Structure formats: structure tokens, C-alpha cells
Amino acid sequence: MDVAVGTFNLNNLFSRFNFRAEISAVHPVDDEGRLTSSYVFDDPKSVRIRRYKGKLVKGIDPEEQKVLARRISAMDLDILAVQEVEDIDKIEGNDPRLIDIAVLSKFPVGAVTSWQHAVHPDVPGERVFSRDLLEVHILDPRDPDKHLLTVFNNHLKSQFVDRDTDPEEGKRRADERRTRQAETIARIIGERTRPDGRYIVLGDMNDTPEAPTLSKLAEPAHQLSLTEALAHPEETRAPKPDDPPPPASGSWTHRFKENGQPAKYELFDQIWLSKSLTTRHKSSHIDRRTRHGGDGSDHDPAWVVLDL
Structure with a gap:
């Protein structure tokens, strides 16, 4: 049985907290999201307003949501790990923007574990994950009592540095957190899996597979023996021309361009396979964007096909 498993950062999908009415529909707001009028809500359960750093969080453009939905539908995956998806009625992660991670599955789902409270021994009084580490057990559709594989969905610390922070110090702290x-991911997986277990570590890692920050995942002698599966993916279409051009290998999912600087193409969205799954790996794929800014997201989704 072929099983397609992928990852997709949805770029702040559903970034709104007010289910009865958008703030802009109640009263106009300026470009900074500031609301000058006062409103009284007699029932606090009917309206929820979300702010981040003092500003109202606006909803994503509905047309962009439709683009994301079409891309997800076109991939037709069996299991999809997503990041930056918002749903306040489910498990909340640690991100102050309330962007969460989730797993979509056509197959039956067994145990689900959130590791948002995990800590690192260097900082035992602080939650280590910026969002969460989500462990999801997928069951075999041919025999729902049988475990098929385990998915570990991630969204690691971003490379963004606040403009009020020294760039070098900000990068050092972000890299330290990501490391x-x-x-912690390696420790948890080592404790939760067997050497011959079927599991996938995937998601937006916010760094490249060979980066020092991810060395615990990439160590060939490590007990996990993980292999990153997107070294030479098949692309759904040719990438947009650029100067310099994107990597010929196609091994990238994220494009970032600073003003006056050439664009950087990096494989931030990764799929690491356990040792027992590497021999069952049939193919790797990336759905390539049609515009530099991205189609609904600044990340391109990636997936693998496994023979299970």
C-alpha cells in the first residue's frame, strides 16, 4: 500500500479570533489595525478579540485560504502535517500569536500527545518549544487495531529577529533555542520509539538539514539514524526564474529576499525518515509555487510516498 505523507506551513491560516464579526466589519480600522471607537460586549463568550504586540490580528484573505485549500486538495495526501494553523478550540501551543500545529489524516488516528510542556535541562524552568511537538499515532486502515506509523510534527524557532534587538545577539539566541x-526532539523520540520503529519527523524546522542547530537529527551515528528524504525531490512544476536561480536539485521549500540582496532558497520544511522507513521510501515531491511570494504561503509543501 502506497502512503503519501507531507508537511505544509500554511502561513498564519485563520489568523482571526473573533467568530461573530470581523473587527473591520464592525467599524473601520486603520492600516496599523488600531480601533479608536469603544464597544461594550455584554456577553464575553460571543466575541473574542486577539491582539499581538498591541495590534489587532486580522484574518487572512479568504482568496488566499482558497488557494491553500486547492493546493492541499491537489496533493491528495494520506497524512499531512501542517504548521501555522489556528483553531482555539483545540490544543494551544506556546506561540504568542496562537499559531498552532496539526495533523490531517485520511487514516484512523490513535493516540495524540502534545509535548508543549517539555523542557531542556539547560533551562529547566522554561518550555523549550516555541509552539509544540505533536506526536500522532496513525493506524492501519486495513486493520484499525494495528499501528501503521508515528508522525512527529514540528515548528521550530524562527530566524526572525525583532528590529529592536541586536541582530547578532538575536540570531545567537534563536539558534540556541532551535538547537x-x-x-529535545531527539531525546523524546529516543524514549518513545524502538530502533526498528516506523516514524517520521517532519515540519517547518526553520533551518537547513545540515545546520549545526539540527545536528542531533542529522548525526549518522545517532541512535535515531534518521534520513532526510527531500534531497532530490520531484517538482510539480518548474520554479519561477530568478537571479541567481534556485537550486537545481529542487531541494528547497522557502524563499526569502531582503531588499537589495539576492534571494535565499532553503529547505526549511523537512521530512526525516526512521531507519525502517528508508527502505520503504519510493519517491519525494514538492509542489512548486507559481509566484515568488508564494501561492497562499511563503513555504512550498513537500511529501514522500512510502510502500507500507
Whole structure:
């Protein structure tokens, strides 16, 4: 049985907290999201307003949501790990923007574990994950009493540095946090799986597979023996021309361009296979965007096909 498993950062999908009415529909707001009028809500359960750093969080453009939905539908995957998806009625992660991670599955789902409270021994009083580490057990549709594989969905610390922070110090702190996150992932997986277990570690890692911050995942001698599966993916279409051009290998999912600088193409969205799954790996794929800014997201989704 072929099983397609993928990952997709949905770029702040459903970034709104007010289910009865959008703030802009109640009263106009300026470009900074500031609301000058006062409203009284007699029933606090009917309206929820979300702010981040003092500003109202706006909903994503409905047309962009439709683009994302079409891309997900076109991939037709069996299991999809997503990041930056918002649903306040489910498990909340640690991100102050309330962007969460989730797993969509056509197959039956067994145990689900959130590791949002995990800590690193270097900082035992602080949650290590910026969002969460989500462990999901997928059951075999041919025999729902049988375990098929385990998915570990991730969204590690971003490379963004606040403009009020020293760039070098900000990068150092972000890299340190990401390193601790990768080390914690390796520890948890080592404790939760068997050497011959079927599991996938995937998601938006916010760094490249060979980066020092992810070394605990990439160590060939590590007990996990993980293999990153997107080294030479098949692309759904040719990438947009650029100068310099994107990597010929096609091994990238994220494009970032600073003003006056050439664009960087990096494989931030990764799929790491356990040792027992590497021999069952048939193919790897990336759905390539049609515009530099991305189609609904600044990340391109990636997936693998496994023979299970």
C-alpha cells in the first residue's frame, strides 16, 4: 500500500479570533489595525478579540485560504502535517500569536500527545518549544487495531529577529533555542520509539538539514539514524526564474529576499525518515509555487510516498 505523507506551513491560516464579526466589519480600522471607537460586549463568550504586540490580528484573505485549500486538495495526501494553523478550540501551543500545529489524516488516528510542556535541562524552568511537538499515532486502515506509523510534527524557532534587538545577539539566541529544541526532539523520540520503529519527523524546522542547530537529527551515528528524504525531490512544476536561480536539485521549500540582496532558497520544511522507513521510501515531491511570494504561503509543501 502506497502512503503519501507531507508537511505544509500554511502561513498564519485563520489568523482571526473573533467568530461573530470581523473587527473591520464592525467599524473601520486603520492600516496599523488600531480601533479608536469603544464597544461594550455584554456577553464575553460571543466575541473574542486577539491582539499581538498591541495590534489587532486580522484574518487572512479568504482568496488566499482558497488557494491553500486547492493546493492541499491537489496533493491528495494520506497524512499531512501542517504548521501555522489556528483553531482555539483545540490544543494551544506556546506561540504568542496562537499559531498552532496539526495533523490531517485520511487514516484512523490513535493516540495524540502534545509535548508543549517539555523542557531542556539547560533551562529547566522554561518550555523549550516555541509552539509544540505533536506526536500522532496513525493506524492501519486495513486493520484499525494495528499501528501503521508515528508522525512527529514540528515548528521550530524562527530566524526572525525583532528590529529592536541586536541582530547578532538575536540570531545567537534563536539558534540556541532551535538547537535545544532539536536536542529535545531527539531525546523524546529516543524514549518513545524502538530502533526498528516506523516514524517520521517532519515540519517547518526553520533551518537547513545540515545546520549545526539540527545536528542531533542529522548525526549518522545517532541512535535515531534518521534520513532526510527531500534531497532530490520531484517538482510539480518548474520554479519561477530568478537571479541567481534556485537550486537545481529542487531541494528547497522557502524563499526569502531582503531588499537589495539576492534571494535565499532553503529547505526549511523537512521530512526525516526512521531507519525502517528508508527502505520503504519510493519517491519525494514538492509542489512548486507559481509566484515568488508564494501561492497562499511563503513555504512550498513537500511529501514522500512510502510502500507500507
